[in-house]
Amino acid sequence: MRSVLSSVSKLYNSQQVKKINEVIHANFLESGDNPAEGAIKTSQVKFIRMHPIQSLLGPFVDFCHSTNNEYFGFDLLTLTSSKILNYNTYNTDEEYSWHIDADVKSPIRDIKLTCLLNLSEEKYVGGDLFYFEIKKLK
Numbered sequence: 001m002r003s004v005l006s007s008v009s010k011l012y013n014s015q016q017v018k019k020i021n022e023v024i025h026a027n028f029l030e031s032g033d034n035p036a037e038g039a040i041k042t043s044q045v046k047f048i049r050m051h052p053i054q055s056l057l058g059p060f061v062d063f064c065h066s067t068n069n070e071y072f073g074f075d076l077l078t079l080t081s082s083k084i085l086n087y088n089t090y091n092t093d094e095e096y097s098w099h100i101d102a103d104v105k106s107p108i109r110d111i112k113l114t115c116l117l118n119l120s121e122e123k124y125v126g127g128d129l130f131y132f133e134i135k136k137l138k
Contacts, residue, residue: 007067009063011059011060011063011117012059012060014121016056017119017120017121018121019056020053020056020057020119021119021121023052023053023056024048024052024053024087024119026052027048027049027052027053028046028047028048028087029046029047029048029049029084031047031084033045035096035099036099036100036101038099039096039097039098039099040095040096040097041095041096041097042093042094042095042096043088043089043090043091043094043095043096044088044089044090044091044094045086045087045088045089046086046087046089047084047085047086047087048084048085048087049081049082049083049084049085050079050080050081050082050083050084050085051081051082053085054081057117060115060117061079064113064115067115068113072112072113074112074113076112076113087119090126090127092126098130101114116129
């Protein structure tokens with residue numbers, strides 16, 4: 001079983017978060033979502049290529065790589081400017097139920113590390129994250 005590491009670090013101030021969101025909203029791709037098999041997903045998912053926000057996400061990407069190097073040691077592929085990123089938004093009572101971040105049917109795709117960046121501009125209640133269906137981080 002893979003290890004779980006959770007870290008809450010303030011990488012961006014509110015003005016930087018707002019700027020990242022502005023650039024993301026101006027550069028959405030036309031694409032459909034493909035939720036994990038068997039999962040309930042009522043949230044909205046949009047997609048953006050890394051290129052328009054690459055310089056803005058530098059601190060986050062560095063944090064992810066540093067965390068990987070220190071705790072996991074995975075051999076990660078380079079995050080290129082053409083990489084497509086998910087931008088998930090949740091309204092009240094929306095969810096993405098228990099799922100595994102992996103493509104179990106693909107012999108060539110392997111998701112080793114999932115990194116989440118909270119770009120909420122307003123305070124909220126909820127957003128519980130579950131590990132392994134039994135552990136809960138609030």
